[in-house]
Amino acid sequence: MAKAKGTKAKSTKPAGKPAGKEDVEDLLQMYEQMVRIREFEDKVNELYTSAKMPGLAHLYIGEEAIAVGVCEALNSDDYITSTHRGHGHCIAKGAAVDIMFAELLGKAAGYCGGKGGSMHIADQANGNLGANAIVGGSAGIAAGAAFSAKRLGTGQVAVCFFGEGALGQGLLYETMNMAQLWKLPVIFVCENNMYNEYTHYNETAAGTLTGRAEAFGIYTEEIDGQDIRVVNEAATRLVERARKGEGPAFLVCNTYRYHGHHVGDIDRAYYRPKEEELEWQQRDPITILADWIINQKLSDQSVLDHIQADVKSEVARGAEFALNAPYPDPSEVDTNVYA
Amino acid sequence: MSTPNGNGRVITMGQAIKEALAEELRRDPTVYVMGEDVAEAGTAFKVLKGLVDEFGPERVIDSPISEPGITGLGVGAAMTGMRPVVDIMFGDFSTLIMDQMVNQAAKIHYMSGGKLKVPMVLRTTMGATRRSAAQHSQSLHAWFSHVPGIKVVIPSTPYDAKGLLKSAIRDENPVVFFEDKMMYQLKGEVPEEEYIIPLGVADVKREGSDITIVATSSMVQVSLAAADKLAEIGISAEIVDPRCTFPLDKDALINSAKKTSRVIVVDEGYERYGVTAELASVIADGAFYYLDAPVKRMGAMDVPIPFSPVLEDLTVPTPDTVFEMAKTLCGAA
Numbered sequence A: 001m002a003k004a005k006g007t008k009a010k011s012t013k014p015a016g017k018p019a020g021k022e023d024v025e026d027l028l029q030m031y032e033q034m035v036r037i038r039e040f041e042d043k044v045n046e047l048y049t050s051a052k053m054p055g056l057a058h059l060y061i062g063e064e065a066i067a068v069g070v071c072e073a074l075n076s077d078d079y080i081t082s083t084h085r086g087h088g089h090c091i092a093k094g095a096a097v098d099i100m101f102a103e104l105l106g107k108a109a110g111y112c113g114g115k116g117g118s119m120h121i122a123d124q125a126n127g128n129l130g131a132n133a134i135v136g137g138s139a140g141i142a143a144g145a146a147f148s149a150k151r152l153g154t155g156q157v158a159v160c161f162f163g164e165g166a167l168g169q170g171l172l173y174e175t176m177n178m179a180q181l182w183k184l185p186v187i188f189v190c191e192n193n194m195y196n197e198y199t200h201y202n203e204t205a206a207g208t209l210t211g212r213a214e215a216f217g218i219y220t221e222e223i224d225g226q227d228i229r230v231v232n233e234a235a236t237r238l239v240e241r242a243r244k245g246e247g248p249a250f251l252v253c254n255t256y257r258y259h260g261h262h263v264g265d266i267d268r269a270y271y272r273p274k275e276e277e278l279e280w281q282q283r284d285p286i287t288i289l290a291d292w293i294i295n296q297k298l299s300d301q302s303v304l305d306h307i308q309a310d311v312k313s314e315v316a317r318g319a320e321f322a323l324n325a326p327y328p329d330p331s332e333v334d335t336n337v338y339a
Numbered sequence B: 001m002s003t004p005n006g007n008g009r010v011i012t013m014g015q016a017i018k019e020a021l022a023e024e025l026r027r028d029p030t031v032y033v034m035g036e037d038v039a040e041a042g043t044a045f046k047v048l049k050g051l052v053d054e055f056g057p058e059r060v061i062d063s064p065i066s067e068p069g070i071t072g073l074g075v076g077a078a079m080t081g082m083r084p085v086v087d088i089m090f091g092d093f094s095t096l097i098m099d100q101m102v103n104q105a106a107k108i109h110y111m112s113g114g115k116l117k118v119p120m121v122l123r124t125t126m127g128a129t130r131r132s133a134a135q136h137s138q139s140l141h142a143w144f145s146h147v148p149g150i151k152v153v154i155p156s157t158p159y160d161a162k163g164l165l166k167s168a169i170r171d172e173n174p175v176v177f178f179e180d181k182m183m184y185q186l187k188g189e190v191p192e193e194e195y196i197i198p199l200g201v202a203d204v205k206r207e208g209s210d211i212t213i214v215a216t217s218s219m220v221q222v223s224l225a226a227a228d229k230l231a232e233i234g235i236s237a238e239i240v241d242p243r244c245t246f247p248l249d250k251d252a253l254i255n256s257a258k259k260t261s262r263v264i265v266v267d268e269g270y271e272r273y274g275v276t277a278e279l280a281s282v283i284a285d286g287a288f289y290y291l292d293a294p295v296k297r298m299g300a301m302d303v304p305i306p307f308s309p310v311l312e313d314l315t316v317p318t319p320d321t322v323f324e325m326a327k328t329l330c331g332a333a
Ligand SMILES: Cc1ncc(C[n+]2csc(CCOP(=O)(O)OP(=O)(O)O)c2C)c(N)n1
Pocket: A058, A084, A085, A133, A134, A135, A136, A162, A163, A164, A165, A166, A193, A194, A195, A196, A197, A261, B036, B065, B067, B089, B093, B096
C-alpha cells in the first residue's frame, strides 16, 4: 500500500472560515479555563513556597492555550495522556480544582486518593489517563487508547501531550510508526517550550521537530501555541481527521514556560536570559485571547474581570478545602497494588 | 573501621562524589561524564555543579533525554578505549536502560571469551521519602545485583562514596553506583589526600556485641540511629555496611553474625526477592550454627511508593522500626 507523504503546514492565524470555536460563549469558556489554570498554578506555587505542599510541581503557566485549545476540541470521553507538567491538561479536560489540590497535598479526597500527587494525577471520568513522570512515557499509552477506540468502534480519539524533551525518547518513534501504519486516532501534541529542564532544545534535538513525524508520513503542523484560537482551530481539524479514520497527526505548539522547570527552579539566568522570559510574557495566551474578545467587541472587560474574580475565589476555596481535608488512612498504603 | 585519617575536613556526600569525578577526569583523559543536565546545571541535584568549568563540555556532556542511547553509547565507548561515567538522573529510569546494561554491558566480556571489556560506570540514584511518588522513589539496585557481569556499589558516607567511585571508574567492568538522593547533603570527614576503597570490602560502621545490623546506603544512618536507642536499653548493636552488593564481602557479614548471634538485614529496596533476601541467606548459610534467632529482613514495603507523606513514610524502615525489630530479636521486653 502506498503511504501518504507527511505534509507540513505552518499556520499563524486561521484563514477563511475557521474550524475552531469562534462563538462568544465558547471563547469565554476557553478564557475561563485558561484563567483557571493560571490561578491554580499561582496557588500551587504559593502552597510550595509556604511549605504547605509536599514535593515539587512543574507549573504550566504560559502554556495554557495549548491544553485548553486542544481539550476544547475534544469530547469529554476522548482520551488524553499528560506529562509531569500536567495540571493544565487535567483542568482543561474538566477536572475540579478542589479535588486536584487535595491530590497535590496528598489528601484522601484527591483524584488518586493521595497516592499519585502532582506527577501522577489522573481523572479517568473525564478521559484523562494520567500525568506521567517518565518523559515520553505515555506515548504508548495514548496510542493504546486510540487502538482501543478503533477496535471497539467508539469513535473516541486520544491526545498525547508531551514536551519537546520527549523527542529524545525512542518509544515515541516506535509509537508514531505503529500509529501511522494502523491509522490510529491519536494526536501527538508536542509542547515546545524550548527547554528540556535546563538545556535548550537546540542542544538536544537534531534536525527539525516536524521532520520526525513527516518521516513516518504522519500529517504534521507547527503552530503558535500562544494563540488559543490558532491552537483550537488546528486541534479541531486534526481531531476531525482522526475521527474519520484518517489517522494520526503531529502538532508542534511553540510556547514558553514562564516559571522554572519546577517550583524550586528560581535562579535561571545560567540557562536562559531574563530578557527572553520577559519577551515571551509579551505574548501571553490569556492576554492575546482577551484582546481579541475586546477588540472584536464580542464582550467587554467587565465580563472578563468577573470570570477572573469568580475563578480566583473558586481556586482559593479549593485550596482551603484541600488544606483542611484529612490525609488517607494509613491502612491505604497497601491497597490498590493489584486490581 | 575505615574512618578517614582525620585531618578534620568535612564535606557533603555530593561534594565527595564531585571530587572523585574531578580527580579521575584529571588523572585519565579517557574518562568522561555524560547525562541529562550534567554540565551547566550540574545535574538535577546540582551535585556536579562547576565540573564542566574545569573539564569543558567535551568531557562533561549534556545529552538529550535518551537514557538507552547514552547508556549504549557508554557501552560502545567503553569497549573501544574510553571510561564513560553515565549519569541516569533517577534510578527509576533503570527500566529504560536495562537492555543495554543486562544484555550488552554485562555479557560482552564473557561472550567475547574475554577479548572485549566494558569499563564503564553508571551513576544513578535511589531512595524514597522525597515526596516524589511512584516513578521517582524506587531503589532498584537489586535488579542489577542479580545479573552476572555487573558490579553494584551502594555507599553510605561521603568517605566511602569518594573512595568507591574512584575504584569503580578504574574497574575493568560495568559498575552501577547508587547514590541516595536524600543523602547528598550528608556530611562526613574526607581527607584531602587521595585514597581509593576497593570494591567488595565491607565496613563495620559501629562495633557491638548483642546484635548485627547489616545495612546499606541510607539504611546505615537509620541503623546507627536505631543503635543509639538500643544502647539506651542496654543492647549493643554492631552495624555492618557491605558497601557493594556485588562483589559481596560475605566473610565480613558471616563473621559479625557469628560474633553476635542475631542479625537484621536492612536495605531500602523492595523486600520481596530483594537484597535483604540474598544477604540473609548468605548469613544463614555461613553462620547457621552460631545463630540464636532467624535472620530478619527489613526492606521497602512491597507497594509502589505512594505520594502522600503519611503513606510514604510507612514504606521504608526507620530508626524506630529497626529499634523495635532489634529489641524483639534480642528478647528484650
Ligand atoms: C525518562 C526520563 N528521563 C528524565 C526525566 C527527568 N526529567 C523530568 S522533566 C525533564 C525535562 C522534560 O522536558 P520536556 O519534555 O521538554 O518537558 P517540559 O518540562 O519542558 O514541559 C526531565 C529530563 C524523566 N522524568 N524521565
